[in-house]
Amino acid sequence: MPAAPRRTRRRTYAFLGATAALATAAALAAALPAQAHQDQGRHPLPSRYQDVQLLSFNDLHGNLEPPSGSSGRVTELQPDGTTKTVDAGGVEYLATHLRTAREGHPYSITAAGGDLVGASPLLSGLFHDEPTVEALNKLKLDVTSVGNHEFDEGARELARLQNGGCHPTDGCYTDEEFQGADFPYLAANVLDEKTGKPILKPYWIWKKKDVRIGFIGVTLEGTPNIVSADGVKGLTFKDEVETINKYAKVLQRQGVRSIVALVHEGGFPASGAYNYDCDSPGAGAGISGPIVDIAKNVTPAVDALVTGHTHAAYVCTIPDPSGRPRMVTSAASFGRLYTDTTLTYDRFTGDIARTAVKSANHVVTRDVPKAPDMTDLISRWNTLAAPIGNRAIGYISADVNNTGTESPMGDLIADAQLAYGRELDPKTSLALMNPGGVRAGLTYAAKGAEGDGVVTYAEGFTVQPFANTVNLQDFTGAQLVQVLKEQVSGANAAAPKILQPSAGLTYTLDLTKTGADRVVTDSIRLNGAPIDPAATYRVATNSFLAGGGDGFPTLGQGTGDLVGGDDLGALEKYLTAHSSPTAPLAPPAADRIAVVK
Structure with missing residues (x-):
């Protein structure tokens, strides 16, 4: 038997405690006159506000190759009120778009709203979605919530996707053992019935220098109604709002004031166009569905919600319980869109300046160069799948x-x-x-x-x-x-x-x-x-x-x-x-x- 290949070093995820340095640095920066911020030109102190780019998508469902038919198109609203369809999707193009979007943004996070795997085309599904996890690692995904489809093959298989290892019955598909996800799956409201604890991490904290943003991940409470009984055996799914509010307090106790909820539940916008103005006045505007009640009741401590599940595209503001507008987004499905949100981080308070938040959905068009590493990945797995798939x-x-x-x-x-x-x-x-x-x-x-x-x-x-x-x-x-x-x-x-x-x-x-x-x-x-x-x-x-x-x-x-x-x-x-x-x-x-x- 050949020696097992050396595993590459994996990221280690730890929950970060509070730090007094953040408040001290922010207070000092605010107190000093403008010229003092340069520290004699050698070590400039940060300004009070820092724009953080949040790139997000949801419901990829293992669509590595461009989806066909209507599944591979989006509707675009034109300036004159008409619409047109645009071919979209494919991980080779998604990688190019995300990498281009990150240029010039040293503070950039990529997050997802669940259902990245499950109900996948053969290229991914035949191999229990290992190809998709490998692609997401290459996309530099930072964090995702679980969706209902992450439970299609049960909690043990989800744990394998997170931690790696060969499939328990099919074994290894290549000479190298599956490495698992380089990003954390968050499942705050999915509990083990025996222990009463989340089966995966409930939250995760992104940090760069003195900027910290917490992420809480939940899936829809009704997951057992739409997943086979075997897939959720031994699990309890708790209320989304109660769970998010609980862990928002946990993050606050750790000194984290900027919080994003990744919620695998969604809504239905009044228009099917991805660039529809959800906040436009008048009849027929806005959004309906389960995410509206969730957004209206999630604690004001949460600054934005990245959602999914309904495969709809929207960028809406929904008031939080205090009446302040809060961004709620979804990027359709199958990798056809990604959302680019700007979170303006206030170093003085450690919170997001909510009035400065802006967001938009962007089409993953196919008129850009393909990412070579994704092309190689698809080719490699297609070679393995071809004898069966063709x-x-x-x-x-x-x-x-x-x-x-x-x-x-x-x-x-x-x-x-x-x-x-x-x-x-x-x-x-x-x-x-x-x-x-x-x-x-x-x-x-x-x-x-x-x-x-x-x-x-x-x-x-x-x-x-x-x-x-x-x-x-x-x-x-x-x-x-x-x-x-x-x-x-x-x-x-x-x-x-x-x-x-x-x-x-x-x-x-x-x-x-x-x-x-x-x-x-x-x-x-x-x-x-x-x-x-x-x-x-x-x-x-x-x-x-x-x-x-x-x-x-x-x-x-x-x-x-x-x-x-x-x-x-x-x-x-x-x-x-x-x-x-x-x-x-x-x-x-x-x-x-x-x-x-």
């Missing part, structure tokens, strides 16, 4: 889009799971697919040498990267109707999650109504027949839904459970059986749900 698994006649209340891609997956379910049990009646599990569509004009209309394993993996199983359960007709109503009520009342139905299941969704009434019960049909409340229906779902995930508790109450193979395998089997080079598969019409607006 294998053809089907053929399509046109784009299979993942857009709309009911999407062609969602319907295709549901059809595939129904077909697979009937292989396991011919009595299978229907299949339901959660929209959040459909991560992309299939593009007809494929890239590279694979040819138009060819669906490769890598493309299928991008669509369904979670490695769920296809499960069968029995439900009564009354339970099935309740499942459909749970799409728009209960946990999903504010943000409906419309399940993608297999062929044969039809109904009307009336969006002019509220709550569960939006599902028109009398319209529900299976193969043209009304649902019988007393009858038993065999239903195929993925394992995430079968456990009641995504706010569907009734789906966790099925009987006669049968666990099948992985969901991507079901899609592959369906595409192989229903398409060929001469007879490609046409996209489903997405006409199973009649939507009334």
